[in-house]
Amino acid sequence: MRKKMALFLVLAMVILTFAACGGSKTDEAPPEDNAATGAVKTGLAVITTADKSVDAGESNGVAEADSLAVAVMVDDAGKIVKCSIDQAQTKIEFGKDGKIVTPLDTVFAAKKELGKEYGMAKASSIGKEWNEQADAFAAYVTGKTVDEVKGIAVNEEGVPTGSDLTSSVTIHVTEFIAGIEKAVSNAKAMGAAADDKLGLGLVTTIDKSTDAGAEDGLAQAYTYYTATTFTADGAITSSIIDASQTNINFSKEGKITSDLKADFQTKNELGDAYGMKKASSIGKEWNEQAASFAEYVVGKNINEVKGIAVTDGVPSGEDLKTSVTIHVTDLITVLEKALNDAE
Numbered sequence: 001m002r003k004k005m006a007l008f009l010v011l012a013m014v015i016l017t018f019a020a021c022g023g024s025k026t027d028e029a030p031p032e033d034n035a036a037t038g039a040v041k042t043g044l045a046v047i048t049t050a051d052k053s054v055d056a057g058e059s060n061g062v063a064e065a066d067s068l069a070v071a072v073m074v075d076d077a078g079k080i081v082k083c084s085i086d087q088a089q090t091k092i093e094f095g096k097d098g099k100i101v102t103p104l105d106t107v108f109a110a111k112k113e114l115g116k117e118y119g120m121a122k123a124s125s126i127g128k129e130w131n132e133q134a135d136a137f138a139a140y141v142t143g144k145t146v147d148e149v150k151g152i153a154v155n156e157e158g159v160p161t162g163s164d165l166t167s168s169v170t171i172h173v174t175e176f177i178a179g180i181e182k183a184v185s186n187a188k189a190m191g192a193a194a195d196d197k198l199g200l201g202l203v204t205t206i207d208k209s210t211d212a213g214a215e216d217g218l219a220q221a222y223t224y225y226t227a228t229t230f231t232a233d234g235a236i237t238s239s240i241i242d243a244s245q246t247n248i249n250f251s252k253e254g255k256i257t258s259d260l261k262a263d264f265q266t267k268n269e270l271g272d273a274y275g276m277k278k279a280s281s282i283g284k285e286w287n288e289q290a291a292s293f294a295e296y297v298v299g300k301n302i303n304e305v306k307g308i309a310v311t312d313g314v315p316s317g318e319d320l321k322t323s324v325t326i327h328v329t330d331l332i333t334v335l336e337k338a339l340n341d342a343e
Contacts, residue, residue, distance in 0.1 A: 040081050040194050043072045043187030044227035044240040045179050048264035056096040056254025063092045063219030063248035063256070065264075069110075070179035071200040071227030074187045078145045083138040083183075084200035084341060085176055086112040087130075090221035090246070098212030098252035100219065108204040108221075112341065126170055136168035137176055146184050149177055183227075190238035191298060192229040199342030201226045201334040208245075212252040221246040224330045225266070226294075228338040234301045239294040241331055242268045243286075282325055292323035293331055302339050305332055 048067040055061050067088040073081040088110045093101040111118050112131040121129040128136075137160075141149045153161045158174035160166060192198075204223040211217050223246070228239040244266045249258045267274050268287045277285040284292075296319075297305050309317045313327035 037194050038075075039189060040073045040075050040192050040196075041187035042190050042192045042198075042227055042229055042238040042240060043070075043074060043183040043185070044200075044225060044242060045070045045182035045186055046225055046242060046244060046266050047175060047179050047182065048244055048246055048266075050246060050248055050258070050262070050264065051260045053248055053256055053258075053260055055256055056094060056250075060093040060095055060101050061250060061254045061256065063094065063221075063250065065090045065221035065223075065246035065248065067202075067204075067221070067223050067225075067244055067246065067264075068175050068179050069200060069202055069225050070176070070183040071198055072180065072183040072187060073192055073194070073196070073198050073229065074184050075194065078184070080141050080144055080146075080149070080180070080184065081194050082198040082343070083141055083180065084198055084227075084343075085134040085138050085179065086110045086200050086202055086341075087134075088202050088204045088221070088223045090204050090206065090223070092206050092209055092219035092221065092248070094212075094217060094219060094250055094254060096254035098217050098250065098254055100209050100211055100217065102206065102209075104207045104209055106206055108206070110202040110204070112200075113202075113337070120171075124170060126167060128168065128170075130171065133169045133171050134176070137165075137173055140165060140169070141180060146181050149180050152177065186240075190240075192238040196229040196231060196237050197342035199226075199228050199230060199338030199340070201228065201337030201339075201341060203330050203334045203337065205330070212250055212254075216249040216251055216257050219248045219250065221248075224334040226331075226334045226338050228294075228335055228342075230339060230342050234339065236297050236300055236305070236335075239297055239335070240268075241290040241294045241334070242266045243290070276326075280325060282322060284323065284325075286326060289324045289326045290331070293320070293326075293328055296320060296324070297335065302336055305335055308332065 046069050052064040069086050071084045090108050118130050155161050158172040160169050208220045224243045226241045229237045250256050274286050313329040315324050
């Protein structure tokens, strides 16, 4: 009798288990797929300000160039498919004797690359670092149009006020929004697909800065930027490369002589006004050569890009030297940084 009862209980449990499994399959709704598909546009924008620079006095003067960079992928409906935000904050110190204090071989890491080293988390009311908040905002705008991004609620200081953002972003986002609008406006169909990864790379050097003497000194933040897309296995599908030379002059008394409210444009924005064409052996402006190099690397992985033949940093291969005679060492580095950022 006991054996029959035990057998009955085992059979009942097996039947109930199969019933439960069958029920879960029929009741589950199929996952909603909002992901964009197909071709997308690639966009890059840079916004530079220098108004935090200060004269030398009891302390060293500081020439500070803040360059916000935004990379986007945008679908045909104008919705942001992916977004990456970073900022180069370059501080070049000079004394009241007009001499540059910051070592000229310094290479400045961007804020995302600095991560915890930037040091915002300890002062943040939500305990989050700058890169974490920038990434959170980039994720928040994904799936939105520019008009929707411009409609994000902020207070008078430009800090988000919506309950869906205040737990992840407490930094000013006004410039983020302006950068996203500019990047979307700049976006072009260049071969990227919606399921590609998007990477943003920045490299900043200051080695062309000079002390003041008979002429004013120069603090120059020279930053390269790229918005580059990659397949899952690392092949480049689209790339935009740009650069900015933010020049801040100062006197031999350590006083800043530049207009700190000036409109600082990138080389791509300057176009012919940059003035390289007349001195170029191939008659091409900087932006034309950067675009040629960006087009050349499409289809290549980063190891193939790093293997491009150069002499003194200038391409030496027959397939490039007729279109690119500028130094490309930093262009290759910035592409590698974009791969490291790509998601």
